[in-house]
Amino acid sequence: MKVATPSRYTYKVQERGDRVRPNRFHSRYAILKLLLEKLQYLVESELLVPGEKLLDYGCGNKPYESLFKQKFARYIGADFPGNDRAEIAVGCQGQLPIADASIDCVLSSQVLEHVEQPQVYLKEAYRVLKPGSALVLSTHGIWRYHPDPCDYWRWTAAGLQREIVQAGFEIVSVQSVFGMASAGLQLWQDATEEKIPGRLRKFYIWLLQRAIAWIESRHPERLSNDAAVYIILAKKSRGEEKVFS
Template structure:
């Protein structure tokens, strides 16, 4: 399994002309982030020690980056089910698009609560309507209600949608179109052409995310927790 994740990161970092051309032609992402999602360090301050879960291949300044794989950017290779840290050490924890890849998300949530400092904040983001993606495996999806239920002894400070129904629609259309094509070169072409043609639709989410019905087809949701 680790092979797939390592390969993906190698392709992303490759500097050959084919990879560079592909990155240059890559269409914009098919989603916009909900501007109502709170992220400011004034509301959720950083401390001396902060934890970023699942940041392989990313720079995470100010955070200890923990991931299953010791890839570029990772400070500590560990499984989020059993974090190698003492209780209550981290002031802020980011766990973005990781819980769906864990066998026992409830146990991971208890680990994150354990290592969070009293008064500290945990930010969890998970997919709801999103295609299957192995990273290294894909086990489940979450609603906002499910994430709120997983608070344990923490308070829920804020919750909502990060990406909305149009993101879901565009991601599914791109995946579906590629599925119909037998050759990889055609799939790459379809991803590029459709991606560039359709991406402007992503801005519809700035309207739809204001409507409660958007929860029926929401793409990713978030919850901010505080440990009392």
């Protein structure tokens, strides 16, 4: 879900590419492959309990639909008006026309950094989830500015967990994608690739993405406090419903 201005909340139609099967010369090849692997780990683990309905909250082009359909029979996309892939249109602050405690999982993939008021968004996700159900959320730590059409936030691992807990959730697991060296090399690529002559640019990107993948292969399970992306699995409490003012 992408926030534009207070007077215009519409989906930004653009080519978003294939996040699941990126080309090897793609400037985001390494991070997209690693992010997919981390999400696959969650889907295949017992940490994420199967259910009937998953809500992709800010669904874009639904890149992970086939992955999460392994555990959830109905995959429902929600986004601002203008996204033809979304079954549900959300309000200007992310309001969902969905009943309380009616969803088995909320997926939020690279959305939170584009949201004007993260607590409003997270509390709406909390509201529609059934007690004990899961929020799967990924967003950025260290990353370049990328308005879509706006770009508001970056988090540390501790700051992101605090944000999610403040909305009422319990943290189950935290994963990271890229450490400091990989994130720094990605930023170096982003800062320099336009300076490389056209015929050499694809090879330049391929070489740096291979280097990033090699760095990450040395510490595949390490949680980095200087990551490019964090992936949080959190759950709505099974106890008494929380009331937010």
